[in-house]
Amino acid sequence: MQHYFRAKPYYWFFQLLGWEAFWGTQVHAAFMLKKYQPSTLNWLTMTVVFGLLLTHGYRTLLLRFGVLRLPLVWQAVVAMLGLLGLSLSMQLLLPAAFTLLAGKWQWPYTSGVAGFVFGVIDIGRYLIVWVLAYHFFVAGEWLAQAQARELHAAAARRQAELDLLRSQINPHFLFNALNSVRALTLSDPHRARTAVTQLADLLRYTLNYEQRQLIPLGEELAAVQDYLALEQTRFGPERLRLDLQVPEALLAWPVPPAALLTLIENAVKHGISATPGGGLLRLVAQAAPAEPNNNAPAAECLHLEVSQPGHLPDPAAVLPACLPGQTGGLGLVNTRQRLLALYGDGARLTLREQPAGTVVARLNVPAAVLGVKLIA
Structure with missing residues (x-):
């Protein structure tokens, strides 16, 4: 006791x-x-x-x-x-x-019982202040502790969701990369050895990013370049043409691991691979003011656009990458859910067809996560 x-x-x-x-x-x-x-x-x-x-x-x-x-x-x-x-x-x-x-x-108490009662009331005037103050203070303290426990529990749930989503990305990503290496072993063994080195770099990347919620854009871009090198060898430079426009000043911007890589994979799979003559895969990165419906506390957002040949069911619509209730690809589903867990409404991932015959995936990433500013 x-x-x-x-x-x-x-x-x-x-x-x-x-x-x-x-x-x-x-x-x-x-x-x-x-x-x-x-x-x-x-x-x-x-x-x-x-x-x-x-x-x-x-x-x-x-x-x-x-x-x-x-x-x-x-x-x-x-x-x-x-x-x-x-x-x-x-x-x-x-x-x-x-x-x-x-x-x-x-x-x-010279006045007998009346004096005693008066004394009880008199001292009670002071004691009531103590009693009320203590009860209200403890109630407020426990309410604050309950809210803190609720926030910690929500953060733990969010972390568990992120860990689960990251664990689901690895098989999806490695399956596509291994397919690229397999194709090379049949057509160009020498190039296959180079591809194995690139694949090893990609494996190292996947092992490292699982430990972090955010990585620099430059690190993500290096993995994207390794992946595209593998895919360009498989498809050929004529069928998979690349245009990467990423200013050096943005390479330090923190982004969720594999978010951009997933968009690139999706563009290759549903755009380049599905188009007989292939086409141009363009990546454009720029910093721009946050959109009016973006609740990010930062003054700027990182805008990433990945475009490839293809069509959407409704060419005039601007769609979320995966609509609620829609069975989208695992990579895009996970990316959208991770963005929601990390940024809430502060990040956006949309698909649009503009111009006709070109599908553009646009990812807006703010400079803050859960209210903590990461870049000045």
Whole structure:
């Protein structure tokens, strides 16, 4: 039971401060009203000592029996009973203690029962402040702790979701990369050895990014270039033409791992591979002001556009990469969910067909995650 008697330092600070203030105001009032007597200091000092002991004992009982975890209605009932008990105890213990000090019985209430009742009410005026302050303070503190626990639980759920999504990306990504190497072993063994080195770099990348929520765009771009080198060898430079426009100033921008790589894979699979004559795969990166419907706290967003030949079901529409309830590709589904977990509404991933015959995937990444600014 020792933990019931321990208290945080600020509890004792306010306890002592409050009772010292009571003692000081009562001494001042006695002087102002010309009621100060030699016994006044002794009486007030004993009042403060008993007040400290009784209120701390009341707190101990509240914690011992879990009263502060009850509904507010029951706490109110306990508070009223506790206030009455504290006031009565003070009025009974003070005369007894004063008698012990004086060496003879002294009953301070000359007007009998009425005086005793008045004394209970009088000291109750001060004790009610303590009781209400303590109950409301503890209720507020526990509410804050409950909210903190809820936030921690939400963060843990978000982290678990991200870990699950990242674990699902690896098989999807490696399957496509291995297909590229397999094709090379049949057509160009020498180039296949180079491809194995590039694939090893990609494997190293996947092993590293699983440990992080964000990586620099430059690191992601290096993996994209390795992947495109593999795919360009398989398709040929005429069928897979590349135009990569990524300013060096943006290479440090933090992005979710494999987000851009997934868009590139999707462009190769659904655009270049599905088009008999292939086409141009263009990647454009630029920093621009956040869009009006973007809730990111940063003043700028990183805009990534990946375009490839192809068509959408509705060429005039601008669609989310995966609509709710739609069975999109695993890579795009995971990317959209990871963006939602990391940025909330601060990031966007959309698909559009503009101009006709060209599908553009646009990814907007703010410079902040969960309200923490990462880039000035």
